[in-house]
Amino acid sequence: MPRSTAWTLGTLGLLALAFALTWADGARLRRRSAPSQAAAAAFAARHRLSALALFAGAPHTRQPGLALPPDAIQDHPVPLDRFPIPCPPHGSLD
């Protein structure tokens, strides 16, 4: 096998190995995050929390499930957080 072919195959092999390592690393991260996820869920259950620190930019995005559809517009006339789907489906249990 010419050296250049071996070099090409070697480079592709290294990239494939890095790709495979992302799966192994993913499994490691999942194992590592499982206890903290369980702790976060237990903390939320103990204090009956529903406000995630995920979208912290505006009051209506702090607890989007509990916001009313016009809340975003109240903050800003053309907000990007004015979701196309009302969430949650308010009519279902009223």
Add this chain to the structure above:
Amino acid sequence: MAPWIERQLGFLESARASLARRWARTLVLLAVQALLVFLLGSLFLLAGALRREAAATLAGAPQVILQKRLAGRLDTVPPGALEALGPLRGLRAAHGRLWGFHFDPVTGATLTVWVPAEPMDPGTVRVGSALAALRGWGPGDRIALLDARGEPRPFRVVEVLPPSLALAAGDQLFMGESDFRGFFAYPEGHWTDLALEAGNPKEARTLAAKAVRTLPGTRAVLREDLVRAYGTILDWRQGLGLAALAGAILAFAILAWDRASGLSAEERRELAVLRALGWDPGHLMALKGWEGALVALGAFLGGYTAAYVHVFHFGGGLLEPLLRGGSAFPARLALAPGDTGPTALLLLALAVAPAAAAALVPTWRAAAGEPSEGMRP
């Protein structure tokens, strides 16, 4: 070595040499394709990981939240509502929740102030890790917050919550009930909303309907609605990201189409010479297939790996503001990937399909003609 493998290695060497002769064009194609895979991969991986984290944390949220509405706006739940729900069949527990938003003029952030389930000493607060890091607060520190009357109210920080609770409470402030009512001038006996737990979690929806009938003017939000709301926002923002990247995707599609619609004069000559030397169309297709595969696989493997490292080891900083929105202090989350198989397959298809079209279609056309046609100037 088996003859088939030997032949493929020969094609591979020819493909490598052909790409090396046009190294500048190959490098640009590889870089553009890898960048596209990186951006799309980062977007999909980050949104998937955030969705997974949100769902995992919300697994502990109340099964049903009951809100009071007055003239279409949210209102406080009046005293007596909890007692009215007491006799409901299927209700295991009902609690009033007290929470509110507090604008912090120092940071320009909106904090969530929460009354925890366990009682707290008056004048003390527990703070989330992101908030404490931003304000430089630590256990034992004395702080002052402007209350509803605009007066500074002193508190003592008794605990900074661990960073593992960043998503659940990274930017929250916990204080006792009496402090909360005094701080916000909240009416005595009123609740922000009610948290209900069903004896049988599968009956939560039925319980919610009964609760709404018992307390007219309220609306019920189920835990699954909360999860869906976060998912919807992430979908929406991911869609915005895809729309922003549409130009790049379109440019790449045009590039692929341009390649698919014809070969350069140099490539046509090269194929004609090979045909004249006795290569059949199948060999030429294999050669060009290897060329496309080298570029597409290199771009996919490199782009995907870079996207993975970017999201799960650097917090996805390039795209995080797009998915999480602007914030004075977004809590840093330690993300873990969920099922990344579909994302990897999608990106592989995106990388390989244009490359295959760009490599095989024009080759097939050129190989079908006479060698002498391709050698004409």
